[in-house]
Amino acid sequence: MWPWIVTALLVAWLAMGAWQRYKPLPEGLGQAFPERTAEGVRFLADETWYAPSGERHARRRIFDEAMALIGQAERLVVLDMFLFNDFAGAADGQDFRPLSAQLTDALVKRRSQRPALEAVVITDPLNTLYGGLAPAHLKRLREAGVTVVITDLTRLRASNPLWSGAWHLGPRWLGNHHDGGWLPNPLGPGKVPLRSYLSLLNFNANHRKTLVVDRGDGWSALVTSANPHDASSRHGNVALRFEGAAALDLLASERPVAGWSGVRLPGPGALDxxxxxxAGARLQVLTEGAIRRALLAAIEASDSGDRLDVAVFYLSHRELIEALVAARRRGVVLRVLLDPNRDAFGIEKGGIPNRPVARELHAAGVPIRWCVTQGEQCHSKLLLRRPADAGGEVEMILGSANFTRRNLDDLNLETSVRLVGPAGTEALIDAAAFFERRWHSTPPRITSEPFAAHDDASTGQWLRYRLMEATGLSTF
Incomplete structure (x- = not known):
């Protein structure tokens, strides 16, 4: 009987893995909302640079803006953040900004000032190590009357079907609990059960980073690449703040995720x-696979003489890479600024995927530069397209999504925004200036270095990257 039992288990494993990879997406995901009039739009960036002595300088704006928005809300706050904790991993002991505590304080304070305020925090189960920890700040939020939603990732497709097929057949149904952990927390202090590790291997995530608040009779919103995570407080990031109908679209995009946990988000629905x-500058909210479609459309719309600037933490999506190479061949003036993929919260990484991808792009004639980092990450996710015609419209896409298979192929939850408008639009001018500051390093303000500084990718690394990207056996 054993051969039959083993065969049946193998078939069940493969069938479950295939189902989890290709099952229908939950309703409301992968949306491109309508283009709206761009109201109250402001580009924000967290920047780091270095003096010749090596001294680090920084300018941080994103979470100051987020906490200011929370501080003026009267009726509703909806916050969806991927990493919302004080875990530091091997980087523990460094002088990080306590973002998780500060954001918690802002929410609790506003709830105490406005008891009728409805506040909802949506976050990824990684912050509880998939049920293996009970973070004090989430408990404090609940005690203050804030609704905390831990995203149900089982609704998503499997980014690592080789493991998820087995996990959905067995370990998933064991549940988890924060008492009785005996294994080290891989991300910070405390002990967690084995079940936390088994959940972690699925590599799924609610990777969104959004905020919606009421503003009197109107609405304000923020979409960003930044996390309220202490060990991420030095990272470079970008954000877009906006108001009006697009803010209601962002609120509508969060309703399905909250609904998976039985939480109904209040407030008005999206407009028709x-x-x-x-006319004029337009703003569009994008989620999941719609982000990939918008990125490809922007690249493919670029023609000879147009300028295309990319600044991204991870670049590995094959379709995007091929589109960038094709744009270069058409005569598009292309620049790609990448993180060297060297640092991850005190742990040295091997440069995958960016270094083998950078070598491939460099060989195709694409100009590449690396962000200068010393422990922090160049964590932006930004594409900026400027036409050769001075009277043409500029296009920008930014948000939570890295340019990877997991982030763009309907595997993670992701949110980005697309801003299109005249070249004189202030937010587009500010975004272009941000890219120039990072690209053009100067002796008094060191921000980037040439491709040769990290041109060390081997054939083995390229093969590993391709295997990891194709199978989902990776963290990018």
Missing amino acids: APQAPV
């Missing part, structure tokens, strides 16, 4: 699509 094309 405009009956006529919107």
